[in-house]
Amino acid sequence: xxxxxxxxxxxxxxxxxxxxxxxxxxxxxxxxxxxxxxxxxxxxxxxxxxxxxxxxxxxxxxxxxxxxxxxxxxxxxxxxxxxxxxxxxxxxxxxxxxxxxxxxxxxxxxxxxxxxxxxxxxxxxxxxxxxxxxxxxxxxxxxxxxxxxxxxxxxxxxxxxxxxxxxxxxxxxxxxxxxxxxxxxxxxxxxxxxxxxxxxxxxxxxxxxxxxxxxxxxxxxxxxxxxxxxxxxxxxxxxxxxxxxxxxxxxxxxxxxxxxxxxxxxxxxxxxxxxxxxxxxxxxxxxxxxxxxxxxxxxxxxxxxxxxxxxxxxxxxxxxxxxxxxxxxxxxxxxxxxxxxxxxxxxxx
Amino acid sequence: xxxxxxxxxxxxxxxxxxxxxxxxxxxxxxxxxxxxxxxxxxxxxxxxxxxxxxxxxxxxxxxxxxxxxxxxxxxxxxxxxxxxxxxxxxxxxxxxxxxxxxxxxxxxxxxxxxxxxxxxxxxxxxxxxxxxxxxxxxxxxxxxxxxxxxxxxxxxxxxxxxxxxxxxxxxxxxxxxxxxxxxxxxxxxxxxxxxxxxxxxxxxxxxxxxxxxxxxxxxxxxxxxxxxxxxxxxxxxxxxxxxxxxxxxxxxxxxxxxxxxxxxxxxxxxxxxxxxxxxxxxxxxxxxxxxxxxxxxxxxxxxxxxxxxxxxxxxxx
Ligand SMILES: Nc1ncnc2c1ncn2[C@@H]1O[C@H](COP(=O)(O)OP(=O)(O)O)[C@@H](O)[C@H]1O
Ligand SMILES: [Mg+2]
Numbered sequence: 001x002x003x004x005x006x007x008x009x010x011x012x013x014x015x016x017x018x019x020x021x022x023x024x025x026x027x028x029x030x031x032x033x034x035x036x037x038x039x040x041x042x043x044x045x046x047x048x049x050x051x052x053x054x055x056x057x058x059x060x061x062x063x064x065x066x067x068x069x070x071x072x073x074x075x076x077x078x079x080x081x082x083x084x085x086x087x088x089x090x091x092x093x094x095x096x097x098x099x100x101x102x103x104x105x106x107x108x109x110x111x112x113x114x115x116x117x118x119x120x121x122x123x124x125x126x127x128x129x130x131x132x133x134x135x136x137x138x139x140x141x142x143x144x145x146x147x148x149x150x151x152x153x154x155x156x157x158x159x160x161x162x163x164x165x166x167x168x169x170x171x172x173x174x175x176x177x178x179x180x181x182x183x184x185x186x187x188x189x190x191x192x193x194x195x196x197x198x199x200x201x202x203x204x205x206x207x208x209x210x211x212x213x214x215x216x217x218x219x220x221x222x223x224x225x226x227x228x229x230x231x232x233x234x235x236x237x238x239x240x241x242x243x244x245x246x247x248x249x250x251x252x253x254x255x256x257x258x259x260x261x262x263x264x265x266x267x268x269x270x271x272x273x274x275x276x277x278x279x280x281x282x283x284x285x286x287x288x289x290x291x292x293x294x295x296x297x298x299x300x301x302x303x304x305x306x307x308x309x310x311x312x313x314x315x316x317x318x319x320x321x322x323x324x325x326x327x328x329x330x331x332x333x334x335x336x337x338x339x340x341x342x343x344x345x346x347x348x349x
Numbered sequence: 350x351x352x353x354x355x356x357x358x359x360x361x362x363x364x365x366x367x368x369x370x371x372x373x374x375x376x377x378x379x380x381x382x383x384x385x386x387x388x389x390x391x392x393x394x395x396x397x398x399x400x401x402x403x404x405x406x407x408x409x410x411x412x413x414x415x416x417x418x419x420x421x422x423x424x425x426x427x428x429x430x431x432x433x434x435x436x437x438x439x440x441x442x443x444x445x446x447x448x449x450x451x452x453x454x455x456x457x458x459x460x461x462x463x464x465x466x467x468x469x470x471x472x473x474x475x476x477x478x479x480x481x482x483x484x485x486x487x488x489x490x491x492x493x494x495x496x497x498x499x500x501x502x503x504x505x506x507x508x509x510x511x512x513x514x515x516x517x518x519x520x521x522x523x524x525x526x527x528x529x530x531x532x533x534x535x536x537x538x539x540x541x542x543x544x545x546x547x548x549x550x551x552x553x554x555x556x557x558x559x560x561x562x563x564x565x566x567x568x569x570x571x572x573x574x575x576x577x578x579x580x581x582x583x584x585x586x587x588x589x590x591x592x593x594x595x596x597x598x599x600x601x602x603x604x605x606x607x608x609x610x611x612x613x614x615x616x617x618x619x620x621x622x623x624x625x626x627x628x629x630x631x632x633x634x635x636x637x638x639x640x641x642x643x644x645x646x647x648x649x650x651x652x653x654x655x656x657x658x659x660x661x662x663x664x665x666x
Contacts, residue, residue, distance in 0.1 A: 049551035128466060233567065236461060237574060238493030247520055251507035263557035 031293060060324060067318035070311060075205050079318060082282050085300070087312035094322045096283045100200065100295035101323065104275060105268035107204025107289060112212045113261055119212070120219035125245055136220060143215035151274030155208035159197055159278070162205065164288045165198040181291045198280035200294040206278055207271050211264035222256025255338065262334045269327055272298040297323040350410040374635060399574040400532045404523050410438040411477045411494070411577035413458060414471045418472035419636075420453050420462065427453050429533030429636035430472070433627055435578070439610040442619040442645065444660070445629030450637030451612045454629070455580050458610065459495035460488055476577065489521060496576030500583045502563035504570070510547050513555040513566055515539060533573050541569035542599050560590020568599060579603065581611040585618065597622050616661055620649055628657045 034042075071079050073090060082093025121137045173179040184195055224248045234244040250257075275296045281303065282293035297319050305316055372597055401408050413435040420428040428450045435441045443451045456462040458474055460481060466661035474481045481491040504513050512532045518525055525533065534551070538544040543565040547558070564584060571579060581600075585593040598607060600622045615617050619626060627648075641657045643647065652658045 089648065138591075227503070229499060229501055229503040230505060232518070233499065233505070234520055235464065236459065236492055236497040236499075237517040237520050238489040239517075240489055240522070242504060243520035243522070247505055247508070247516060251505070254507075256565065 004092075011318075024155050033168045036122040045315055055319075060321075063317055063321040063324055066314055068314075070314035070318045072328050075118065083285055084306075085315075087315040092315050094297065095318060097295050097297045097300055098283050098322060098326065101297050101326070103200050103287070103289060104207060104271075104294060105265055107201055108207035108268040109261065111205060111208035112215060112264055115208070116212045116215035116260065116264070117257065118214045120223055121245060121249070122287060123220055125222040125241065126190060130293075137174055138232060139213050139216050139220065139239050145210075147271060147274045148209055148277070150206055150210045151277035154202065154209070154274060154297070155277050158206060158209075162202060163193050163196045165201065166201060167193070170290045172181060175283075178287055178289050180288050182288065195292055196290060198278060198292050198294065200279075200286065200289040200291075201295070203275045203278045203294055204268075204289070205267045206274050210271065210274060211267050214267060215260035215264040218233045218260035219253060219256050222259075222300055223242055226252040253326070258338050260333065265334075267332070269323065270298055271296070272302050275299040276302050353393070354566065357515065360549070364637060365556075390412070395576060398571060400525075400529050400536070401573075403492070404525055404529065404533070405575045408575040409577065410605070412437040413495070413578050413608055414475040415454070416459065416475065418454065418457055419475070420457060420470045421468065422453075422465065423467040424511065426636040428470075428633070429638055431516075431629075431637070431639055432472075433585075433642060435608055437608055438605045439624040440604050440622055441609065441625040441627065442623035443610065443612045443629060444614070444616070444619050444625050445637070446631075446660070449631035451629050452582050453611055454637075455497075455582050458580055460491045460580070461497065477524040482586075482633045493517070493521060493574050493594045494576060495578040495580060496571035496574065498564070498567055498571060498579065498581040498584045500586055501559055502567050502587065504555035504558070504563050504566050505620075506554060508555055509552045509568060510555050510558070513550040514569050514666055515573055516570055521574070537569040537573040540572050540599070542602070543569055561588045561593070561595065564588060564592065565599065566595060568596070572603075572614050574606060576589050578608040578610065581609065583612050583614060586614065591619070616649075620645060628654075628660060630656060630660075 043330060070087065070092075074082070074092065079093045081095050081097035085092045085097070102131060117167040119139075123139070128137055149347040152311065167184075170181040170184060171178050174181065174184075184192070196334060230248045230252070231244055232249050239247070269336055275294075279296070279299060280292060281295045281300065284293070286293050286295075301316050305313070308316060371622050377417060382660055403478040412414055415431060415433045415435075417556060418428055418431045418604055419426065430452075431454060433441075443454065444586075453462060456464075457472075458481075462468050476491075480486070481495070505516055508516060511534055514537050515525070516529055517523075518530070518533075535544060535548075538547065543562060546562060547553075547566075555563065558566060564587070568584075588596065595616065600611065603609060604624075611619075611622065623645045625643065628640045628648065629637050630640045631637035641652060641654045648657065649661050658664075
């Protein structure tokens with residue numbers, strides 16, 4: 001059995017070779033017989049792609065269909081702008097939940113990006129041999145630690161340890177709105193530390209610890225593939241190690257840095273259990289990241305689904321849909337940005 | 350960060366040296382007709398020298414002496430007590446069969462050998478008398494004084510042609526103003542005989558050039574830091590004949606301005622471009638040594654060693 005495929009429509013530029021006696025040479029449709037192995041491969045690949053795409057669409061559809069009941073009860077505008085969450089009294093919306101989710105994710109990325117970059121460069125550029133291999137497996141291992149473990153660690157160890165730092169930040173940088181904490185008295189020698197617990201900052205910090213290994217893993221992969229020829233070219237010009245990293249390794253690994261950051265951001269937006277353990281949920285937009293009270297869609301769903309009747313379940317589905325859409329928008333934006341930026345990795349000759 | 354010895358500008362002797370060098374007409378035995386290319390005399394007498402001296406200090410050619418170099422990769426000894434003097438402003442060709450340690454020797458001359466984790470060496474490399482391997486010597490200083498061109502062109506693909514040419518400024522932390530940069534780019538590209546081909550597209554990526562152009566871009570990039578010695582490891586082995594000719598022409602123009610050491614497998618090329626020649630050989634399972642060295646003409650026409658005679662006449666290797 002043979003199959004033919006025309007690839008002619010993909011040709012964009014047609015060579016104009018003058019031919020004897022005819023100046024109207026029509027491009028020839030190029031056909032070929034597809035090998036059996038290629039056909040099988042194409043079938044499997046196509047099947048896999050279609051299945052994944054179908055599942056994605058079905059998830060979106062399912063969420064949408066189930067969200068309709070709740071959203072239509074309050075109207076889409078109110079659903080997006082309302083901060084409270086009380087389906088029983090028909091007052092609920094995702095404004096506080098969405099901003100909370102984004103704030104925690106932003107804190108996580110702002111902290112994890114420089115740390116992950118530094119660690120990846122340390123591992124690929126400074127360590128060598130057995131120690132490098134050891135560090136790489138440690139990173140991969142850390143990426144596999146379940147988030148509930150990070151959550152417990154954050155609650156039991158990190159939170160008490162970091163509160164003095166939160167307090168210091170708010171004392172000295174409280175004039176920047178996001179670091180302000182309402183009701184704190186810097187002159188009080190016995191401050192109320194509970195003002196600083198369960199905050200967006202602490203939740204973001206724990207999520208940062210979780211996403212660092214994932215981000216690093218990708219960055220290490222791309223940095224270590226920076227071509228030795230370009231590295232040597234830089235060194236031969238008298239480059240310092242940092243100079244070489246800046247002009248060869250970082251441009252080459254740009255795709256990995258952006259990709260790792262996006263993966264980390266996705267993880268941070270969807271993180272549930274660690275945030276659930278740390279935050280004390282509030283239903284207000286709280287831009288003061290150091291102050292007690294934060295929220296996130298995923299943690300909120302985990303908290304509320306047990307007590308939900310069919311209407312409040314529909315409201316939770318709507319919240320889930322909002323997170324789904326947010327993640328999609330961020331990912332599409334990111335891939336557009338990546339596609340536009342020229343990565344050093346592409347023009348390797 | 351490199352502190353710039355600006356005071357060197359005041360030294361009167363340098364100008365005289367530079368002019369002497371330029372008037373020393375190349376005496377290359379070339380048997381091919383070279384295409385019309387950017388004339389070196391089109392440069393103002395001191396066009397490139399001024400800006401380079403401002404930025405980098407000393408720019409004159411230097412004498413490089415390798416003294417009793419032994420090199421190992423792990424426990425594998427690949428060179429055994431090799432000594433060679435590469436004279437000021439001359440072109441020295443290193444020839445010999447593959448695997449006899451020419452690249453290793455060359456990489457020792459600008460401290461690139463130690464980039465290989467298992468590599469070690471003994472001996473001294475002296476540039477005008479000062480040992481590059483001296484404890485107090487900066488690695489970055491040594492590599493800037495002794496530039497290197499690799500077998501495979503390696504421009505920075507994410508940088509434009511302009512940025513590629515002056516990449517070393519950024520890499521070494523030397524500051525220059527826009528005017529100095531422009532001057533350095535034009536002068537370096539002219540010296541590498543690439544200016545006419547790229548002057549209208551300096552903002553395009555360096556990775557988009559042809560192989561031969563990329564190699565000349567790498568030469569321009571190396572010239573921008575005013576190296577006193579330029580090492581070339583088979584710079585033409587990945588190039589087509591026309592590009593090869595242009596690189597050879599560039600070498601001919603640079604002769605006198607800097608000391609050049611070139612590894613080549615092409616006997617005609619060695620004969621065309623070099624003043625001095627050294628023949629490396631590693632017999633079965635023994636480390637490489639220099640069998641014979643001396644004036645290129647003598648090496649090719651009247652070799653003292655039978656093995657040299659066989660090699661230059663294409664009998665082996
Ligand atoms: N990175 C390396 N690690 C181990 N051995 C090497 C390395 N590079 C070169 N060698 C060995 O050193 C010897 C000399 O190699 P090289 O200097 O590249 O020779 P040439 O340039 O004359 O062809 C060869 O036997 C080669 O196998
Ligand atoms: Mg070699």
